[in-house]
Amino acid sequence: MSVRELDFLAALTEALSPSGYEEAAARVFREHLRPTADTLETSVLGSVHALLKGRQADGLSVLLAGHIDQVGFQVAYISEEGFLNLVPVGDIDPAVLPGKRLEVHTASGLLYGVIGRKPVHIYEYEEEAYPKTIPLHELFLDVGLDGDEARRRIAIGDPVVYGTRFTEFGDGLAYAQAFDDKVGAWLTARVLEEVKAAGGAAGDVWAVGTVQEEICYRGGQTSAYAIDPDLSITLEVGGTQDHPFADKKFGRDFKLGQGPIIARGPNVNPVLFDLLVAAAKKEDVPYQVAAMPFADGTDASVIQLIKGGKPTALVSVPLRYMHTPVEVIDLKDLDRTVQLLTRFILDLDPATDFTPTLANRKERS
Numbered sequence: 001m002s003v004r005e006l007d008f009l010a011a012l013t014e015a016l017s018p019s020g021y022e023e024a025a026a027r028v029f030r031e032h033l034r035p036t037a038d039t040l041e042t043s044v045l046g047s048v049h050a051l052l053k054g055r056q057a058d059g060l061s062v063l064l065a066g067h068i069d070q071v072g073f074q075v076a077y078i079s080e081e082g083f084l085n086l087v088p089v090g091d092i093d094p095a096v097l098p099g100k101r102l103e104v105h106t107a108s109g110l111l112y113g114v115i116g117r118k119p120v121h122i123y124e125y126e127e128e129a130y131p132k133t134i135p136l137h138e139l140f141l142d143v144g145l146d147g148d149e150a151r152r153r154i155a156i157g158d159p160v161v162y163g164t165r166f167t168e169f170g171d172g173l174a175y176a177q178a179f180d181d182k183v184g185a186w187l188t189a190r191v192l193e194e195v196k197a198a199g200g201a202a203g204d205v206w207a208v209g210t211v212q213e214e215i216c217y218r219g220g221q222t223s224a225y226a227i228d229p230d231l232s233i234t235l236e237v238g239g240t241q242d243h244p245f246a247d248k249k250f251g252r253d254f255k256l257g258q259g260p261i262i263a264r265g266p267n268v269n270p271v272l273f274d275l276l277v278a279a280a281k282k283e284d285v286p287y288q289v290a291a292m293p294f295a296d297g298t299d300a301s302v303i304q305l306i307k308g309g310k311p312t313a314l315v316s317v318p319l320r321y322m323h324t325p326v327e328v329i330d331l332k333d334l335d336r337t338v339q340l341l342t343r344f345i346l347d348l349d350p351a352t353d354f355t356p357t358l359a360n361r362k363e364r365s
């Protein structure tokens, strides 16, 4: 991966973007794609649509969706003493919060705060049971200001994020906030660049950075409706079970560094699934398969249902510790996913019939 590509990934993860506040991440995404895209537009919800025009009138149009929003918080209440109460944006595990530093983004700039809790030795002194998890509404953010100053500088609704800096560590791994799903947005942009470098595709290719995915896939729904593609692939992160205490019996036995995870099940068109596997094999890219007997919590769940229905697929980069301040990926899984998707798009036959029929299955087996 080049320095430019790595810097783009780091900038995406560090750009503020809890659902509904994605403008900073959208700007990073848009500016990176400006030299590549034939057209760039931003929807009224805030999703960014980058188009690479196809060479042929009969080429199939492909929408690649990766969401640029992240989980986080909003300021809900400022106490007399200046402590903040937060409400979650998306699924937050309150167990990861005590002792953390968070960032409050206000109209007048960035403020740091820390999540405090009663010290351990006080619990011991008072012979009280030590609570394992404190619910979010009983936690508070200490921004080091008194009540008057806190209310002067902070507004109800201001966004709050973990603020973790992108860091490479271990053997080719990296941790950051919001690899879910800045990785997906990064992939859509990189595939657009690679397809263009290869001379373009038969059909239009859309790289779309969607908004508000963490609160029910709202940007993906409106963008797919507006673009109305022939097919769509959602690019995501997939939780692994390759760490201690993970239970593999529920499936999801994925590992970092073993290649992208291709989902299989009702949310995935079977012809599209087969073509993605064929592209992986052709490029000699390792891949993992997820059994997904439901519409998973991604943009693919709504894009599949646009208009009369769309052929959809879900390809995910393996990730540890989803929705925590330290999401972990293996960087080599990213380049492999770009390679797989680029091959799929370049090989896409305009005559492909995505209707699931026994004949379709038989021809390809």
Ligand SMILES: [Zn+2]
Pocket: 067, 180, 181, 213, 236, 237
């Ligand atoms: Zn996601």
